[in-house]
Amino acid sequence: MRHFSSVVLLSLVLVHRMPAQPVSVEVDAGRFVRTVNPLLFGLNTARWDESLFPAASDRMLLSCDRDAIAKVRASGVTLLKYPGGNDADAYIWNAPGNNATEMDTDEYLAFCREVGAEPFITVNFNQPPELAAAWVRYCNGRHGTPVRYWEVGDEQWGWWAKGHSTPEAYAAKYITFVKAMKAVDPGIKVATNVFLGLHPEHWTERVLAAAGDYIDMLSVTFYPQQWGKENDDSLLASAAGYREAFSRLRRDVEHAVGTERAGRLLFVNVGYNSVNHSPGPQTLQMVNALWVADMLGSMAATGTDIACYWALHNAFPPRGGDYGYLSSEGKNTPSFSYYVFPLFRQTFCDSLVASTSSDPLVHAYATRSGNRAGIIVLNCSATDGKRVALHWQRFNAASRARAVLLDSTHLNQRCPDPVVESGRTEVDLPPRAILAVQYITRDSVIPPPNLAREAHASASSCSTIGPAFGPASAIDGEQSTRWNSAAWTKSDGKEQQWLMLSWDTPRRCTTVRIMWGESWARQYRLEISDDGSVWQPLQEIMAGNGGSEQYTFAPFTARHLRMFGMLGTGGRSTISAYSIREFEVYDGVPR
Numbered sequence: 001m002r003h004f005s006s007v008v009l010l011s012l013v014l015v016h017r018m019p020a021q022p023v024s025v026e027v028d029a030g031r032f033v034r035t036v037n038p039l040l041f042g043l044n045t046a047r048w049d050e051s052l053f054p055a056a057s058d059r060m061l062l063s064c065d066r067d068a069i070a071k072v073r074a075s076g077v078t079l080l081k082y083p084g085g086n087d088a089d090a091y092i093w094n095a096p097g098n099n100a101t102e103m104d105t106d107e108y109l110a111f112c113r114e115v116g117a118e119p120f121i122t123v124n125f126n127q128p129p130e131l132a133a134a135w136v137r138y139c140n141g142r143h144g145t146p147v148r149y150w151e152v153g154d155e156q157w158g159w160w161a162k163g164h165s166t167p168e169a170y171a172a173k174y175i176t177f178v179k180a181m182k183a184v185d186p187g188i189k190v191a192t193n194v195f196l197g198l199h200p201e202h203w204t205e206r207v208l209a210a211a212g213d214y215i216d217m218l219s220v221t222f223y224p225q226q227w228g229k230e231n232d233d234s235l236l237a238s239a240a241g242y243r244e245a246f247s248r249l250r251r252d253v254e255h256a257v258g259t260e261r262a263g264r265l266l267f268v269n270v271g272y273n274s275v276n277h278s279p280g281p282q283t284l285q286m287v288n289a290l291w292v293a294d295m296l297g298s299m300a301a302t303g304t305d306i307a308c309y310w311a312l313h314n315a316f317p318p319r320g321g322d323y324g325y326l327s328s329e330g331k332n333t334p335s336f337s338y339y340v341f342p343l344f345r346q347t348f349c350d351s352l353v354a355s356t357s358s359d360p361l362v363h364a365y366a367t368r369s370g371n372r373a374g375i376i377v378l379n380c381s382a383t384d385g386k387r388v389a390l391h392w393q394r395f396n397a398a399s400r401a402r403a404v405l406l407d408s409t410h411l412n413q414r415c416p417d418p419v420v421e422s423g424r425t426e427v428d429l430p431p432r433a434i435l436a437v438q439y440i441t442r443d444s445v446i447p448p449p450n451l452a453r454e455a456h457a458s459a460s461s462c463s464t465i466g467p468a469f470g471p472a473s474a475i476d477g478e479q480s481t482r483w484n485s486a487a488w489t490k491s492d493g494k495e496q497q498w499l500m501l502s503w504d505t506p507r508r509c510t511t512v513r514i515m516w517g518e519s520w521a522r523q524y525r526l527e528i529s530d531d532g533s534v535w536q537p538l539q540e541i542m543a544g545n546g547g548s549e550q551y552t553f554a555p556f557t558a559r560h561l562r563m564f565g566m567l568g569t570g571g572r573s574t575i576s577a578y579s580i581r582e583f584e585v586y587d588g589v590p591r
Contacts, residue, residue, distance in 0.1 A: 022387040022426060023359040027366040029373060030394030031354035036367060037305045039118060040296065041341055043077045043325060044271060044311040045103070045111065046084030047091055051313060051328065053107040056100040060107050068332045072312065072325075073115045075338060076345030079149075081120040081308040082108045085271060088122035088154045089162040093135050105138065109145040119145060120308070122270070125153030125173070126163040129180035136184045149306070151191040151219050151270060152177045157203040167203045171210035178214045191217035191268055196245050204249065208256035217266040217306075218253065220246075222295075223276035230282045235274050236380050239294040239363075246302040268306040269299060279314065279321035286408040286432050289336035293378055293434050296344055297365030300352050309337070339412050340434065343404060347374035347436040362386055362429075368395060371441040379429035390437065392423040397439045401425055407433035448588030451509060453477060455501040455585075461486035463577065471499055474583045482517040485565075485577040497578050500562035501585065502532065508557050511586040512538075513550040517579030520546035523567035528558035535562070544569075552589065561585060 045052070055063035072080075082103075083091045092098070093105055103111070112119045121139070123132035132152070139147040152174050155161050165173075170193070178190050192215050194204040208215070224238035225231070246267070254262040272295060273279070274288050282288055292309065299307050314324035327333040349369035357364050361384075366375040373395050379386045403415040407430050418425045418437065429435050440446055457471035463484035474483035485497040512526055522544050527535040539551055546569070565578045584590065 022389040023357060023362045025355060025357050025362065025364045025375075025377065025388055025390050027364070027375065027390065027392045028354045028394060029366070029368050029392055033301065033352040033354055034303050036300045036348055036350060036352055039079045039306040040299055040304065041077055041345060042079030042081060042117075042120070042306055042308040043072070044081045044084065044308045045108070046087065046311060046313070047082065047102050047104070047108070048084060048087065048315070049103055049313045049328075050099075050101045051330065052111065053103050054101050057104050057106040060110060064107075064110075065332070068312070068326055069111065069114055071332055071334065071338075072117075075325075075341045077115060077117050077341060078345075079118040079120055079306060079308065080108070080112050080115065080312075081122070081270060083122065085310070086154050086161060088151075089125050089156075091124055092127060092131070093124075094131075094138070105135070109139065109147075113145050118149065119147045120149040120151070120270075120306070121147055122151040122154050123177065123181075125156060125161075125170075125177075129173075129177045132177055133180040133184050136181045136188060140185045140188070146185075148187070149189055149191070149217070150181060151193075151217070151268075153193055154270070155221055156193045157195045157199060157201075167201060167206035168210050171207045174207075174211050175214050189216035189266065190214075191219040191266075191270070194218045194220060194249070196220040196222060196242075196249055204252055205256055208253065212257045212261070215257075215265065217268050218249075219268045219270045220249070221271040222269055223271070223273060223310075225275045227275050227277040227280070230275055230280050232282065232287045232382065235282065235287060235291050236294065239291065239298045242295065243298050243302050246299075246304065250303070266305040267303065268308075269304050270306075270308050271310045272307065273310045273323055275321075278319050279323045280319075281321050283321035283323060283337075284335060286336045287382075289340050289406065290378055290380060290432055290434060292337045292340045293344070293376060294363055294380075296340065297363065297376060297378075300348070300365065300367075309341075334411075336406075336408070336411075339406050343406055343412055343434065343436045344376065346404070347376060347438055349374055359386065362388060364390075371444045373397070373439040375437050375439075377427070377429065377435045377437070379431060379433045379435075381431050383431055385431055386429045388427050388429060388435075390425040390427065392425075392439070395423065395439065396442045397423055397425075398442045398444060402438040403427060404436045405430075405433060406436075407431075447591045448586045450477070450590070451503075451507050451585040451587065452501055452583055454507075455503050457483070457499065457501055457583070459483060459485065459499045460497045463487065474499060474580045475501065477582070479515070479581055482579050482581040483583075484517070484579050487577050495568060495577070496564070496566055497568075498562045498564045499578070499580055499583060500532070500560060501583065502560050506530075506557045506559045507585070508555055508587050509553075509561070509585050510555050511550065511552050511584075511589060512561070513548065513582075513584040513586070513590065514563060514580060515548045515582040515584070516544075516546040517581050519577060519579045520544055520569055521563070521565040521567065521578055522569045524563055524565045526551065527562050527564055528556060529560040529562075530558065532560045535564075555587070 349367040463469040473481040
């Protein structure tokens, strides 16, 4: 992503006047609140999402939406829930007549494996428990991706749910599901539906009284607004309502099953978004992302163990808005809410610590783990920028922090590194903005970042094998991918080919490391340029050996850096070409 300069940041400050007295955010890094469960960053996906695997499962590698899968993986999602909301109580997972264009179990589990996400399945409450047990056997009785988390029915406390009954009837049937499913795999955890709030039938208390001994997890949903009545102020106030309702739920559970038993249960928000039906324009605005960030912080603070944002894709076409994490018209355009997840995943540490704000419109969630700490700061004001003074106690921070901004025009873009003096950092937030600030302790030894990840890569030629061998593959941080130049036409490898990195602004560099692929350059030059036309040599290598080659220089500054190959080796194949798995650049010495 492009960085924005201090000049751009200054313009933000000038346009949105900051108050003379900064907002005070106090953080006590020594005051532990609770552990943050990594499964908090989950996402709902659905069997009816035909765009992901639009063919039968035996052709999933040919038909899958690689762009959507890559974007979900890049966002840091840790859990994928299936088969999709209320539809779960109508879906029969192994029905012969299921549409092959929809996502079946094999495709869903492949999706989880590729993303690196934990699977979570809701079984059909209206079918016999034996069908659910067969699903457990299919998933967990073979090699592949076992499913540890299961749920019986979706929102069965609601009158609209297919199969809705009294709490006691639901609890009795839930017990038969648990017995059948755990007879197949005793190690799974099974969730029961409870209500977050005051239910007219006292649903939660009655289900707990009837089935408490069989419950591993309690699942709730949270959609704070009625469709057609969306309001930004009420939306931003609703995260506090979630905290209050969740605290009441936890007290009710402790009263019903005892503190010790309640402490062993997992609390799961299986579905949340800003509105309960027919999403409107608000879902596509920055305010929705601000709310999602507030919800993630609130769920971490209340001890919500697992959470599942609704949803990866909206049913198409959208109706004025879009629930989707990614757009569903085929372009997979990320929503503002999408960017919240990588922001949290890169900033949040293992332990939530105490933080307070002097301004009710500025919310802060702070975490730490060992020599690292991070804080997410939200400016909920629609009109006023905020200057915020972050003051850390009991954390000896280094003199510089790392800050990333998300607002309507900056999508997780790096800010100039804030200065830290005596644990205090002052930062500026535009209206309706989220700022993530990461710290390390003063005595930490942190390797320098790979500057190549911030560059644009180009090359003299690319292999005709396919797009996966293009120049971007040499700077993606993945050893399993590579850039290949076009195949040589001469048997002696005398082909002049180059791979170039270009930055938006000049970079200070000291170290270049090339990790060659199956074939490499025996003779090549490392060159730098200010304009991409006139080149100055850094070093000429006359006896390259392949593998990993690293070169350290006196500090230099350049906008363009390239490897210019003059003579190649066949490597393992005499018809191969120059092949680079990773082209890395550092200001400092990497590990």
